[in-house]
Amino acid sequence: MELNVIKNFSETQKNFKFNLKRSYQFSLFEVLLLIIVIAIFYFFILSPKKIRIKDIKANVVVLQEELSSVDSQVNVLKALGALLRQKEVQLGMLDEALPLDNRITKLEILLSNIAAASGVTTGDITFSSESEQVFAGDKMSTENKYKTQRVLRKVAGNIYVIGTFQQLKGFLKSLEESGRVLNSKNIEISASSDDKFDMRILLEAYYFSPTNE
Amino acid sequence: MAQINLLKQENNSSKLWNLPGILAKILLLGLLLIVGYYAWLFISEKTLVKKTVSLEKQIQEAKIAGLEYKDRDIIFTRQTQLQELEKILTSHAYFSKIFSAISKVTLKSAVYTNLQANANGEVSLSVIVPSVSELDKFLQVFDAPKFNQNFSSVRVSSWAKVRTEDGINYKFEVKMQFNPEILKF
Numbered sequence: 001m002e003l004n005v006i007k008n009f010s011e012t013q014k015n016f017k018f019n020l021k022r023s024y025q026f027s028l029f030e031v032l033l034l035i036i037v038i039a040i041f042y043f044f045i046l047s048p049k050k051i052r053i054k055d056i057k058a059n060v061v062v063l064q065e066e067l068s069s070v071d072s073q074v075n076v077l078k079a080l081g082a083l084l085r086q087k088e089v090q091l092g093m094l095d096e097a098l099p100l101d102n103r104i105t106k107l108e109i110l111l112s113n114i115a116a117a118s119g120v121t122t123g124d125i126t127f128s129s130e131s132e133q134v135f136a137g138d139k140m141s142t143e144n145k146y147k148t149q150r151v152l153r154k155v156a157g158n159i160y161v162i163g164t165f166q167q168l169k170g171f172l173k174s175l176e177e178s179g180r181v182l183n184s185k186n187i188e189i190s191a192s193s194d195d196k197f198d199m200r201i202l203l204e205a206y207y208f209s210p211t212n213e
Numbered sequence: 214m215a216q217i218n219l220l221k222q223e224n225n226s227s228k229l230w231n232l233p234g235i236l237a238k239i240l241l242l243g244l245l246l247i248v249g250y251y252a253w254l255f256i257s258e259k260t261l262v263k264k265t266v267s268l269e270k271q272i273q274e275a276k277i278a279g280l281e282y283k284d285r286d287i288i289f290t291r292q293t294q295l296q297e298l299e300k301i302l303t304s305h306a307y308f309s310k311i312f313s314a315i316s317k318v319t320l321k322s323a324v325y326t327n328l329q330a331n332a333n334g335e336v337s338l339s340v341i342v343p344s345v346s347e348l349d350k351f352l353q354v355f356d357a358p359k360f361n362q363n364f365s366s367v368r369v370s371s372w373a374k375v376r377t378e379d380g381i382n383y384k385f386e387v388k389m390q391f392n393p394e395i396l397k398f
Contacts, residue, residue, distance in 0.1 A: 026237035034240040041247060049254045056261045063268040070275040074282070081284035084291065091291065098298045100290075146286040152297040173309040181301055184308045188329040190339075206301050208294050 096179040100145070102155060102207045110180060111159055118171035120163035123198070127157035127205070148210040156185075159201050162192060168199045181206055306332050306396040314395045318360045322347050326384070330391070336364075338387045341375065348372065348383055355389070366390040 084091070099106070108125050115122045161171055168189060175182050186202040279285070311330055319325075320342070327339035342348050348369075354360055355367045372385030 026233045028233050031233050031236045031240065034237060034244065038240060038244050038247065041244070041251075046247060046251050046254070049251065049258065053254060053258050053261065056258065056265060060261060060264055060268065063265060063272065067268055067272050067275065070272055070279065074275055074279040077279055077282050077285060077288065080288045081282065084284065084287060094291070094294060094298065098294055098301070100294070146290040150290065150293065152301070169309055169312060173307075176305070176307050176309060181298065181305060183301065183305055184332070186329070186331040187308050188327070190327040206297075208297060 093179065097181050098152075099180070099207045100150070100209070102153070102209055104155070107155070107157075107180070107205055110178065111175075114174045114178060115159075115161055115171060118163070118174055119167045120161040120171045120199075123160035123162055125157065125159050127155055150208045151211050152206060153209050154204050154206050157203050157205065159203055161199050161201075162196055163199075164195050165189075165197055168197055171199070172201070175201070175203070304332075305398070306393070307398060308396060310395055311336070311391070314363055314391070318354050318364055320347060320351050320354070323351055332393070332396070334391050334393045336389055336391050338389075339384065340387055341377065341382045341384045343379070343382055345383060348385060363392045363395055364389050 104127050107127060111125050112122060161168065163171065172184070172187065175184065183204045183206075184201050185204055188200045189197050192198045308330060315325075315328075315336070315338075322343055324341045325338055326341060328336070329338075330336040340348075340351065342351060352367060352369065355364055367387060367389045370386045370388070372383055375382055375384045
């Protein structure tokens with residue numbers, strides 16, 4: 001009889017342990033708690049993280065576009081540099097049309113040559129320039145010719161020539177079509193002696209000079 | 214002797230329908246998935262931040278490469294030089310064209326002794342004609358629509374008789390407006 005009691009007791013113990021494992025059940029309260037934990041985690045931890053990542057992704061896209069733009073600009077710069085080296089003649093023409101200096105003597109020589117080619121007689125060529133303007137030996141312009149910022153400036157002048165009407169017309173045409181841009185602002189033609197006429201032209205010439213001038 | 218089972222008997226029917234248990238298991242699984250997703254987001258964020266830093270560095274390097282490019286200053290100077298040239302060329306006037314324009318509105322009997330024109334579209338002429346009727350004809354030309362497109366607002370001042378090689382003539386001063394488009398290329 002004692003043996004039967006002990007045997008039954010140990011069997012009962014096993015059953016008790018087995019039933020303990022199988023009998024734990026979640027209550028509604030625990031389910032609610034889980035739902036709250038999930039909601040809190042989602043709204044306060046996960047969602048802000050998602051938003052932050054979305055912002056970072058958008059920033060990455062912007063940066064990629066910016067990098068692409070900067071790269072293409074650098075490539076354009078390099079292509080322009082290569083093109084410049086091939087266009088020496090055109091650059092010479094550009095410098096002739098709009099010089100980077102205001103050497104008045106070059107302008108007067110040009111006008112004298114045009115007058116001589118047209119057959120007119122030069123009466124007078126005068127150009128005004130600012131006093132104390134440096135025409136030569138400017139170290140900054142020589143050493144940093146392209147580094148300085150530049151602005152368009154003009155110099156006004158008068159030219160007085162004498163010739164026949166056809167000569168004057170030819171001279172005027174040559175001025176208009178010269179390599180250097182010369183804009184006539186006012187012309188006056190008056191009868192002189194015999195078949196000759198006098199022509200006075202108010203002229204503007206331009207140059208692209210450093211801003212510190 | 215019958216054994217007395219002192220343990221509480223299980224209700225077999227509750228095993229079949231344990232709703233809170235099922236829900237809890239589903240929710241636990243969901244929580245695990247969410248935590249896993251968060252871990253993945255955390256790793257993604259680190260990767261993206263690294264990428265951002267790398268891109269910013271590349272952009273800085275590219276900008277420096279552009280600024281230090283040896284021909285940069287020449288290119289910008291030439292570019293602005295060309296732009297300024299284009300601007301002054303738009304106002305470039307071909308005064309030589311005014312002669313042919315004036316000759317089209319001039320009587321054969323009229324002689325010009327003085328011509329003055331400016332870029333504002335004003336022209337002054339000193340004209341000699343044989344008679345007052347020729348002066349009238351000279352002025353009538355500018356009434357025709359064909360000619361007053363280019364020359365208009367003709368004003369005459371101070372006419373007087375003058376003696377020339379051909380005899381007595383009339384000299385007068387004329388001022389008029391001309392279309393500045395005549396002087397364009």
